[in-house]
Amino acid sequence: MVFSLKKFLLFLLIAFPLVTVLTQKNYLVSAEDDIDVDDDTVDIEQDAGDEVSETAVTEDEDATPTVTKSPDGETTVLFLKPKPGLLGPSGSPELHAGKLVEFLVGFTNKGSQGFLLETLDASFRYPMDYSFHIQNFSTLVYNRLVKPKEQATLSYSFYTDESFAGRPFGLSINLGYRDVEGKPYLDAVYNETVNVVELEEGLDGETFFLYVFLAALVVLLLVLGQHLLTSYGRKPARKQQIERGTSQSDDVDFEWIPQETLREIRKNASPNSTRARKSKKSAGSLSD
Amino acid sequence: MQKSLAFLGLVGLVLLASAAELNSPDEKSRLLVSKQLLNKFVVESMDVVIKYSVFNVGNVAANNVQLKDASFGPDFDVVGGQTEVSLGRIPPQGNVTHTVVVRPLKFGYYNFTAAQVTYTSGEDTKEIQQGWSSEPGEGYIAPFREFDKRFSPHLLDWAAFAIMSVPPLLIPFLLWHSSKAKYEAVLLSKKSK
Amino acid sequence: MHKLPACLLVAFIGIVSANSCKEPAVTSKSYTTVDASVLTSIAYLTEFELSCGGQPAKIPLYAEIGGQLFNVVRGNKYQVSWTEEIAKATRGDHIVNLYDDEGFAQLRKSQRSGDAPTPLTSVVVNHPGAYSGPLLNSEHLAAITGVIVVYIAITCRGKLLS
Numbered sequence: 001m002v003f004s005l006k007k008f009l010l011f012l013l014i015a016f017p018l019v020t021v022l023t024q025k026n027y028l029v030s031a032e033d034d035i036d037v038d039d040d041t042v043d044i045e046q047d048a049g050d051e052v053s054e055t056a057v058t059e060d061e062d063a064t065p066t067v068t069k070s071p072d073g074e075t076t077v078l079f080l081k082p083k084p085g086l087l088g089p090s091g092s093p094e095l096h097a098g099k100l101v102e103f104l105v106g107f108t109n110k111g112s113q114g115f116l117l118e119t120l121d122a123s124f125r126y127p128m129d130y131s132f133h134i135q136n137f138s139t140l141v142y143n144r145l146v147k148p149k150e151q152a153t154l155s156y157s158f159y160t161d162e163s164f165a166g167r168p169f170g171l172s173i174n175l176g177y178r179d180v181e182g183k184p185y186l187d188a189v190y191n192e193t194v195n196v197v198e199l200e201e202g203l204d205g206e207t208f209f210l211y212v213f214l215a216a217l218v219v220l221l222l223v224l225g226q227h228l229l230t231s232y233g234r235k236p237a238r239k240q241q242i243e244r245g246t247s248q249s250d251d252v253d254f255e256w257i258p259q260e261t262l263r264e265i266r267k268n269a270s271p272n273s274t275r276a277r278k279s280k281k282s283a284g285s286l287s288d
Numbered sequence: 289m290q291k292s293l294a295f296l297g298l299v300g301l302v303l304l305a306s307a308a309e310l311n312s313p314d315e316k317s318r319l320l321v322s323k324q325l326l327n328k329f330v331v332e333s334m335d336v337v338i339k340y341s342v343f344n345v346g347n348v349a350a351n352n353v354q355l356k357d358a359s360f361g362p363d364f365d366v367v368g369g370q371t372e373v374s375l376g377r378i379p380p381q382g383n384v385t386h387t388v389v390v391r392p393l394k395f396g397y398y399n400f401t402a403a404q405v406t407y408t409s410g411e412d413t414k415e416i417q418q419g420w421s422s423e424p425g426e427g428y429i430a431p432f433r434e435f436d437k438r439f440s441p442h443l444l445d446w447a448a449f450a451i452m453s454v455p456p457l458l459i460p461f462l463l464w465h466s467s468k469a470k471y472e473a474v475l476l477s478k479k480s481k
Numbered sequence: 482m483h484k485l486p487a488c489l490l491v492a493f494i495g496i497v498s499a500n501s502c503k504e505p506a507v508t509s510k511s512y513t514t515v516d517a518s519v520l521t522s523i524a525y526l527t528e529f530e531l532s533c534g535g536q537p538a539k540i541p542l543y544a545e546i547g548g549q550l551f552n553v554v555r556g557n558k559y560q561v562s563w564t565e566e567i568a569k570a571t572r573g574d575h576i577v578n579l580y581d582d583e584g585f586a587q588l589r590k591s592q593r594s595g596d597a598p599t600p601l602t603s604v605v606v607n608h609p610g611a612y613s614g615p616l617l618n619s620e621h622l623a624a625i626t627g628v629i630v631v632y633i634a635i636t637c638r639g640k641l642l643s
Contacts, residue, residue, distance in 0.1 A: 027299075076320065076345050078320050078343055079320070080341075084383075102319045104322050104343070104422060142423070144402075144420075144423070150418045150419065150420065151319070151417065151418065151420065152402070153320045153322060153402075153422045154422055155422035155464040156323075206568070216322045228635065321611070326520060326521050326522040328519050329519045330522065334515060334516060335514045335520065337505065337514060337524040339524075339564055339566065355554075367512060368512030368524070368526040368562075369560060370556035370558065371510075371556075371564055372529070372556050373554040373555060373556040374555045375552055375554050376541055376552050378557070384551075385551075385562070385564070386550045386562060387524045387525075389524055389561035411613070423583060430630070435519070440615065441615050441619040442620075443619060446620075446622075449623070464552060
């Protein structure tokens with residue numbers, strides 16, 4: 001009994017890594033396949049490959065094929081942003097990277113009983129295999145009752161990520177609703193491949209002036225800094241001047257000079273120089 | 289004679305069928321109505337801009353389109369626009385917008401609900417279609433005081449700050465200035481001596 | 482002898498059909514959002530009443546504002562309203578040209594060919610410009626004042642020391 005348990009454990013130890021490796025291989029292969037099928041631009045695709053491994057390729061579990069739309073419910077979808085109808089210059093639907101996408105979903109109740117519109121969700125999927133989700137946008141809960149022969153509009157908006165630029169995606173929009181008996185329905189309102197394109201924007205005035213203002217601020221700071229630096233740098237120079245000045249200025253201490261030398265200087269300078277006398281006087285007053 | 293009658297009948301049938309085809313369920317107008325708040329914040333007693341956009345995604349014109357928004361009760365003051373209007377005729381692939389400006393009189397959570405739209409599809413049907421716009425949903429109406437606290441320029445506060453910061457600057461300066469004046473007076477008197 | 486009145490009649494009908502509203506007069510009340518600090522778009526609204534030769538009229542109208550065509554909606558009064566993003570909103574007078582059915586048809590034709598018909602009448606919506614918060618935040622102003630005070634103090638000190 002114990003032996004068999006050991007064996008089982010051993011088997012588990014071998015089997016578990018094997019299984020994980022195999023499954024991972026499977027994932028890798030499928031991802032690579034997708035990349036190979038994806039067209040032209042190679043450098044972006046490599047990026048995309050990285051993203052694939054990161055942004056969790058999950059298999060579709062919630063969209064069970066048994067839940068379909070009700071024959072009494074009719075839906076229409078209208079994209080408002082980036083532009084009505086969504087058609088780009090190439091004729092295929094386009095979204096703008098990093099920009100808001102907004103759409104309306106209209107629901108018409110053609111039957112004789114009410115429907116409760118519960119949720120609306122949007123997701124990006126692989127254009128080649130819609131069961132692979134790339135990004136799920138939030139599921140909005142509406143809980144709106146649509147009476148028989150009435151119509152209702154729901155609005156939904158999401159932002160496309162800027163890193164998704166230049167790639168095709170399968171955009172899938174699903175409306176989940178129930179009838180009065182509680183039977184769930186799921187209507188794939190939109191299920192098409194869209195291109196996410198990078199919108200080339202000219203420099204808009206506000207940001208331009210912001211940059212100008214920032215540049216002006218930097219220049220101002222530089223000027224101020226330079227001013228301060230020079231005013232600090234000037235100080236030692238001034239000090240030297242002051243020191244030079246003391247040697248020439250009035251209050252000079254002559255006491256260290258021997259008397260006979262002093263007398264000689266005075267004799268030489270006596271006719272026109274009052275400096276020495278003056279200095280003596282001021283020195284005297286200071287000692288007062 | 290019978291043959292010709294039969295032929296006429298056939299022609300009539302074809303005509304009827306074509307007429308029916310003209311009025312077939314594919315030929316109808318379909319309106320999508322969005323109700324949007326064009327606000328960054330909804331603040332008590334400040335403008336709230338509500339924009340209704342009606343899009344006709346059908347293939348015939350919608351006639352006698354009526355828009356009615358009864359969701360603004362006594363808690364709102366309609367300062368611009370009308371909440372019950374006739375939008376007239378909307379051609380296929382056309383759209384019409386309508387704007388109303390209201391001011392909430394109370395603050396707190398408020399559920400902005402749908403507006404009602406009625407119209408007749410095509411030129412000659414009398415059947416009135418009834419639809420509801422999208423719902424902006426529940427939003428928070430901020431009290432004006434809260435908004436003011438966050439976004440007003442706080443001039444009074446800054447003035448108080450300036451006044452309070454004046455003494456610690458001015459007192460040392462005055463002390464220094466008086467001593468300087470004294471020193472200069474002494475120096476002057478010495479010089480003049 | 483019989484032809485003349487017939488001609489006159491035809492001419493009269495012609496005038497009537499060309500201008501379903503004679504001597505149009507409008508009394509309007511406009512509203513634009515002035516405080517843009519909480520908004521993403523500026524709303525322009527005008528509500529007006531139309532009278533034709535002194536009689537209040539309830540005819541379908543269409544509006545043209547700066548080349549764009551609008552439906553004029555009708556409640557108790559006529560209303561023309563549109564919104565513009567704050568960055569794109571222009572201040573000053575916005576002229577709303579009003580057309581009746583026929584004028585509108587002509588206008589749509591003329592948008593392809595070029596010459597616009599004269600409008601029935603027009604309404605002016607004046608937007609004085611919107612306040613979207615102070616140009617300079619007070620805390621920034623205070624910081625700048627502080628920097629200036631420091632600068633003055635340092636230069637004074639520099640002068641004194643030299």
